[in-house]
Ligand SMILES: *Cc1c(COP(=O)(O)O)cnc(C)c1O
């Protein structure tokens with residue numbers, strides 16, 4: 029049996045087909061490319077029992093991943109994160125079965141590790157020696173660290189406002205790190221120029237086809253962890269939307285393999301009110317979004333004013349009868365605290381936004397009490413110390429502590 033059932037790449041816009049054994053970036057028409065596998069052949073060989081002896085990483089699904097030779101796998105042990113019951117929070121919201129897929133404990137501190145692990149592995153397999161990318165922080169951190177492990181040089185450009193910890197993750201890895209006085213879209217222009225001038229591999233979101241495949245494994249894991257059942261609703265904090273596109277792709281592949289039988293979950297794209305282009309497009313029932321000017325939010329991972337794959341995110345939402353919803357910073361910060369108090373989980377602001385959206389959608393009846401709901405917490409709250417503001421008493425050594 030082959031390690032991977034990879035067959036080719038195709039364009040979801042103009043349907044042009046590309047070879048996967050050469051470097052590919054965008055389609056000639058400008059659209060991101062999607063990866064295809066021989067699912068009919070895989071169907072004959074794949075059995076749920078095959079997974080029992082495999083490592084607890086995303087590489088347990090290697091047949092459905094694009095790396096064709098095991099020696100090219102670059103891993104820090106990412107994947108198979110816990111699917112945790114959130115009973116007290118669920119009770120607080122009026123949801124009987126509320127789960128958190130917790131990406132807070134993955135290498136590099138955010139689920140960007142999934143995209144980086146698979147993207148960098150495939151880049152290594154294709155002979156890439158130097159890559160470049162713009163980032164809001166977490167993706168750059170993950171790609172810089174995985175590139176270091178692969179022996180690939182990385183150039184990263186991020187806004188000066190990006191969190192210090194993600195800067196440090198890039199710097200310590202030896203990446204060529206640059207800051208820009210602007211937004212991720214400005215960083216993107218600088219990277220685009222360098223790519224053109226120096227022939228670098230462009231690892232920008234969706235400009236290489238393999239990051240989606242890494243993020244897709246969240247969908248595979250949720251299905252496996254629910255014993256090949258699917259929840260009614262999955263909520264995802266959406267910036268570039270790669271995770272949502274990936275989860276939708278994973279679920280469709282599993283349905284085609286005959287592994288999941290139920291209706292697909294309703295997929296919810298959660299954004300920040302300070303940057304909500306996908307929500308606006310969904311509200312207007314449009315197939316694509318428009319650039320969101322002057323975007324700003326504490327949830328920097330979802331501060332993406334215009335996503336290259338917006339049409340794919342919207343398709344996933346429309347096709348599954350999902351929805352898109354925006355959350356104010358104040359609301360998500362309050363939810364972040366509530367989650368820590370009720371469940372002991374210090375989630376990232378993006379994850380908190382998805383929980384806050386869950387609460388709102390339960391309140392307005394879009395989510396029913398009896399439904400099974402999975403919320404993605406896409407990173408660790410520890411990466412964002414500046415989002416928590418509390419008054420803490422400072423004692424002299426002889427002082428007496430008050431009880432709360
Ligand atoms: C990047 C990021 C997101 C958004 O992911 P996309 O796939 O770009 O939509 C959400 N949460 C965190 C913590 C992130 O770093």
Ligand SMILES: [Zn+2]
Pocket residue numbers: 039040041042043044055056057058059
């Ligand atoms: Zn095309």
